[in-house]
Amino acid sequence: MYVAVKGGEKAIAEAHALLARERRGDPAVPELSLDQIREQLSLSVDRVMSEGSLYDEDCAALAVKQARGDLVEAAFLLRAYRTTLPRFGYSLPADTSRMHVRRRISATFKDVPGGQLLGPTFDYTHRLLDWSLAGQSESDLPRDAEQEFPDPAPMPRVLDVLGREGIIEAEDRGDDPEPADLTRQPLDLPAARDVRLQNLARADEGFLLAMGYSSQRGFGTTHPFVGEIRMGEVEIEFAPEELGFPVTIGEITLTECETVNQFVGSGDARFTRGYGLTFGQGERKAMSMALVDRALRAPELGEEKKGPAQDAEFVLYHSDNVEASGFVQHLKLPHYVDFQSELVLVRGLRRAMREEESGHDS
Amino acid sequence: MLQPIPAGFSRPVFESQSTFRAVLQAMANPGRTVPMPVAAQGPQGWSGSMAALVLTLCDMDTPIWLDPSAASPEALRFVRFHCGSPQASAPHEAAFAVVLEPKDMPALRAFTPGTAEFPERSSTLLLWSANLGQAGSGVRELNIKGPGIDGRGELPLHWLPEGFAEQWRANAGLFPCGVDVILVGPEAVVGLPRTVTMEG
Amino acid sequence: MTAETMQGYNYAYLDEQTKAMIRRAILKAVAIPGHQVPFGSREMPLPYGWGTGGIQITASIIGPLDVLKVIDQGSDDTTNAVSIRSFFARTAGVKTTTATEEATVIQTRHRIPEAPLTDGQIIVYQVPIPEPLRFMEPSESETRTMHALEEYGVMHVKLYEDIAEHGRIAKSYDYPVRVQSRYVMAPSPIPKFDNPKMHDSPALQLFGAGREKRIYAIPPHTRVESLDFEDHPFEIQKWDEACAICGARDSFLDEILTDDRGGRMFVCSDSDHCARRVREDC
Numbered sequence: 001m002y003v004a005v006k007g008g009e010k011a012i013a014e015a016h017a018l019l020a021r022e023r024r025g026d027p028a029v030p031e032l033s034l035d036q037i038r039e040q041l042s043l044s045v046d047r048v049m050s051e052g053s054l055y056d057e058d059c060a061a062l063a064v065k066q067a068r069g070d071l072v073e074a075a076f077l078l079r080a081y082r083t084t085l086p087r088f089g090y091s092l093p094a095d096t097s098r099m100h101v102r103r104r105i106s107a108t109f110k111d112v113p114g115g116q117l118l119g120p121t122f123d124y125t126h127r128l129l130d131w132s133l134a135g136q137s138e139s140d141l142p143r144d145a146e147q148e149f150p151d152p153a154p155m156p157r158v159l160d161v162l163g164r165e166g167i168i169e170a171e172d173r174g175d176d177p178e179p180a181d182l183t184r185q186p187l188d189l190p191a192a193r194d195v196r197l198q199n200l201a202r203a204d205e206g207f208l209l210a211m212g213y214s215s216q217r218g219f220g221t222t223h224p225f226v227g228e229i230r231m232g233e234v235e236i237e238f239a240p241e242e243l244g245f246p247v248t249i250g251e252i253t254l255t256e257c258e259t260v261n262q263f264v265g266s267g268d269a270r271f272t273r274g275y276g277l278t279f280g281q282g283e284r285k286a287m288s289m290a291l292v293d294r295a296l297r298a299p300e301l302g303e304e305k306k307g308p309a310q311d312a313e314f315v316l317y318h319s320d321n322v323e324a325s326g327f328v329q330h331l332k333l334p335h336y337v338d339f340q341s342e343l344v345l346v347r348g349l350r351r352a353m354r355e356e357e358s359g360h361d362s
Numbered sequence: 363m364l365q366p367i368p369a370g371f372s373r374p375v376f377e378s379q380s381t382f383r384a385v386l387q388a389m390a391n392p393g394r395t396v397p398m399p400v401a402a403q404g405p406q407g408w409s410g411s412m413a414a415l416v417l418t419l420c421d422m423d424t425p426i427w428l429d430p431s432a433a434s435p436e437a438l439r440f441v442r443f444h445c446g447s448p449q450a451s452a453p454h455e456a457a458f459a460v461v462l463e464p465k466d467m468p469a470l471r472a473f474t475p476g477t478a479e480f481p482e483r484s485s486t487l488l489l490w491s492a493n494l495g496q497a498g499s500g501v502r503e504l505n506i507k508g509p510g511i512d513g514r515g516e517l518p519l520h521w522l523p524e525g526f527a528e529q530w531r532a533n534a535g536l537f538p539c540g541v542d543v544i545l546v547g548p549e550a551v552v553g554l555p556r557t558v559t560m561e562g
Numbered sequence: 563m564t565a566e567t568m569q570g571y572n573y574a575y576l577d578e579q580t581k582a583m584i585r586r587a588i589l590k591a592v593a594i595p596g597h598q599v600p601f602g603s604r605e606m607p608l609p610y611g612w613g614t615g616g617i618q619i620t621a622s623i624i625g626p627l628d629v630l631k632v633i634d635q636g637s638d639d640t641t642n643a644v645s646i647r648s649f650f651a652r653t654a655g656v657k658t659t660t661a662t663e664e665a666t667v668i669q670t671r672h673r674i675p676e677a678p679l680t681d682g683q684i685i686v687y688q689v690p691i692p693e694p695l696r697f698m699e700p701s702e703s704e705t706r707t708m709h710a711l712e713e714y715g716v717m718h719v720k721l722y723e724d725i726a727e728h729g730r731i732a733k734s735y736d737y738p739v740r741v742q743s744r745y746v747m748a749p750s751p752i753p754k755f756d757n758p759k760m761h762d763s764p765a766l767q768l769f770g771a772g773r774e775k776r777i778y779a780i781p782p783h784t785r786v787e788s789l790d791f792e793d794h795p796f797e798i799q800k801w802d803e804a805c806a807i808c809g810a811r812d813s814f815l816d817e818i819l820t821d822d823r824g825g826r827m828f829v830c831s832d833s834d835h836c837a838r839r840v841r842e843d844c
Contacts (some may be wrong), residue, residue: 008639009648079605083580084571184423184583186600186775189703313701323773326610330690333612333642336816337635337672337831341734341753343817344799349728375573379625382585386623387682389592390766390781419589421582457586478710482590482599509595509742510781512764538744542593555593557742557781 037061046280052078107226114155158228168271203319212291219307224259257286388553393515405437422446427456431463464523475539494547508557574621574654584622591779596741603775615770616688631665636673636831674756676835679765689771694748761786808839
């Protein structure tokens with residue numbers, strides 16, 4: 001007797017129950033709290049906020065927990081939540097020159113006004129497993145480093161210093177038109193830089209990393225210097241129409257990377273720029289984003305397109321991991337109607353070939 | 363002093379849904395008279411049907427153009443408060459246009475027909491038709507054809523402004539560009555998407 | 563309204579502004595049959611590629627008076643169909659059915675029901691790749707221009723190459739159609755068996771591609787022709803077998819492997835159609 005291989009609500013409910021048990025793991029082990037995730041897996045939280053396009057550490061921590069640590073799944077949870085939120089308006093542009101900097105480095109100058117500040121970075125750690133973290137005790141916690149750097153004064157951006165010399169391309173500030181918003185209007189090509197940057201800011205970190213890397217290896221040409229990376233807290237201002245003046249609504253952590261790239265022109269030669277920005281501490285992504293941003297400017301700067309990182313349509317249509325993950329994984333949905341159609345076709349082709357051959361034989 | 367604003371829908375979620383379904387049915391079946399399920403409280407001079415359509419279709423993303431008889435201060439407040447739509451300064455900037463005085467209607471070609479790549483970026487006219495739904499005796503009927511019409515349909519000439527059919531032929535000739543028209547009667551709507559051809 | 567819906571979310575999940583945006587796109591799609599209208603597709607609580615375009619359309623049109631049917635591969639009880647149906651039962655409190663003729667809205671993935679659709683019904687297709695020219699021309703800006711100029715030579719070349727190589731057009735699903743002699747359109751991955759049902763249908767057909775952010779439509783009674791050549795006319799699939807459950811010879815059949823020695827049987831893909839035939843003892 002044929003029994004259709006079909007799911008039904010019972011199977012789905014059972015799958016959800018199994019998933020919940022797997023998520024919890026061994027109940028003898030204490031359950032993770034959102035505070036623990038937010039405080040101790042903060043880079044996961046930051047990545048999920050960036051790719052989920054929503055700055056909310058508690059929601060992101062919940063998403064990480066619910067997704068069993070699958071950060072792409074967590075970003076998806078956050079995005080699906082984000083779309084249901086009412087939209088009050090747009091904040092004013094965040095001014096990163098007024099950042100309360102916790103990390104700030106430049107690879108282009110040995111010293112810069114405001115100084116270099118290493119901050120909390122993996123950069124010079126030796127990647128040796130630290131067995132002391134495997135234990136329970138945290139008695140050896142280093143002293144609070146912040147005391148050494150009491151609230152540094154606002155620092156000018158390194159590229160602004162170059163800008164005053166006119167040796168790097170000018171960046172319009174202040175009089176830009178209202179930027180587009182990809183969460184409301186679909187991508188339209190050719191895409192202006194504001195649209196591209198928004199797309200890249202929401203993009204999958206792994207995708208950007210590979211694209212940026214490919215542009216360094218000759219698939220596209222970027223010769224970047226890291227002008228500056230800064231990470232810290234920035235105030236967000238909002239100007240409600242009924243008030244008519246801006247009010248600070250909070251503070252968020254941002255990582256910003258500005259690259260100085262190969263020059264254009266000769267007599268009036270000047271360097272060009274790439275730009276990357278992420279929520280939280282996301283240096284790898286901010287740097288990759290700056291590389292890809294610069295690579296995507298090839299047509300505007302009259303450069304030959306030589307690699308996928310320079311192809312806006314290729315990059316922008318494939319950068320989003322919520323879209324990509326959904327479409328790749330939809331292949332596990334039933335396709336037996338389509339496959340049956342192909343079976344009928346291929347069998348028909350083979351039969352036609354056999355008939356033709358036996359026709360020749362007789 | 364606070365100016366009164368007409369209330370609009372009493373249950374916006376459900377009333378905009380049922381209004382939309384009426385419009386969808388009208389646009390999918392051109393020439394068919396589709397009853398409007400709700401009458402919204404609109405500005406003086408607007409029918410409840412017209413108010414319901416504007417509340418359903420317009421928001422801050424849709425520039426709206428109101429003809430002089432529609433554009434009372436009360437109507438401007440109504441549109442700004444409920445829809446947040448920017449006022450189009452000229453018909454060709456309008457996503458939606460409300461025409462309450464058909465005999466003074468701007469030419470169809472004054473509105474935007476979209477582009478070859480984006481023909482959907484075209485104006486939709488909400489055109490008041492006081493006679494809509496009335497049969498009248500010995501009235502002339504236009505023959506209409508096109509997608510959504512099973513074979514051939516008929517449209518009473520007196521539902522349309524004078525000279526509309528000639529203008530419409532030019533509009534239909536722009537396909538896939540062109541403007542779309544929704545005839546708005548006191549209690550019903552008729553859809554005239556750009557695909558409709560008129561004869562007779 | 564008495565419809566009981568999910569706490570903390572708007573009726574039918576989407577916020578009203580999003581619905582209005584999608585409704586406008588649907589109206590323009592209906593006015594330009596076969597033309598893909600870009601829309602500001604939202605993230606949904608189901609993954610992209612799993613029907614988010616169809617779900618957004620359904621959420622924007624559905625109301626308390628509707629009766630919803632959801633099918634995947636022709637069947638009402640495949641897991642994804644069950645999941646989408648329960649999504650709307652939860653968020654829109656809508657009545658659901660498996661009977662094609664009872665439904666006012668039918669959301670489908672990859673099939674058109676065997677029972678003829680009727681005036682007033684709306685069928686919503688889930689679409690993965692809305693651009694019929696995409697596999698010949700990967701660039702969106704190029705294909706947009708080709709549609710604008712009605713420049714479909716590349717499609718005919720592709721189909722003709724098939725005939726040269728295989729003696730026939732080697733496309734068995736998502737078989738391209740021409741709508742009202744203007745736009746070439748992807749019917750979504752329905753088997754070409756279903757293509758003739760699109761022509762002159764009394765129902766309104768809406769297509770939603772969430773990830774690709776496109777909506778398109780075929781109004782009722784619209785000319786829908788499957789592309790072909792005079793010497794190679796369009797043909798649909800045929801089976802030598804009949805449905806093993808209801809005996810139907812005129813429905814689309816799924817093949818079931820019954821053992822690992824080549825044993826197989828064929829049953830209707832449209833489970834509602836099959837069950838009805840069994841009930842009516844045809």
